[in-house]
Amino acid sequence: MTMVRQLIDCEEKWTQDALARDQQGIGCGPWAPMACCWCLAGGLRRCYSSVDQLNAAHDAVALACEQLYGTRNFVGWQDDRKTTWPMVDRLLNEAGV
Numbered sequence: 001m002t003m004v005r006q007l008i009d010c011e012e013k014w015t016q017d018a019l020a021r022d023q024q025g026i027g028c029g030p031w032a033p034m035a036c037c038w039c040l041a042g043g044l045r046r047c048y049s050s051v052d053q054l055n056a057a058h059d060a061v062a063l064a065c066e067q068l069y070g071t072r073n074f075v076g077w078q079d080d081r082k083t084t085w086p087m088v089d090r091l092l093n094e095a096g097v
Helices: 003-007 040-047 051-069 074-079 085-095
Strands: none
Touching: 003 040, 003 085, 040 051, 040 074, 040 085, 051 074, 051 085, 074 085
16 A cells, blocks of 8 residues: 555545645644645645655656546546545555555
């Protein structure tokens, strides 16, 4: 299992419209100790500290999103209200991040 996959491994650990959220649902930074759920971009930032690793992971997610859902803009796609956890789960599996 990859780092982002371990971090965002269920619907309760995924969020929309914020990089991360705390237990009360308040937005916070992805590295904040109180963060308990992350969006895709927040999860990437939390897991990859090196710019090269972050860029490679970002590219992998963008490519998988394009192949599965027709857009490389995975941030906008994942924040769309029509996007569901099973879709995000599939994207994470496909991207291998």
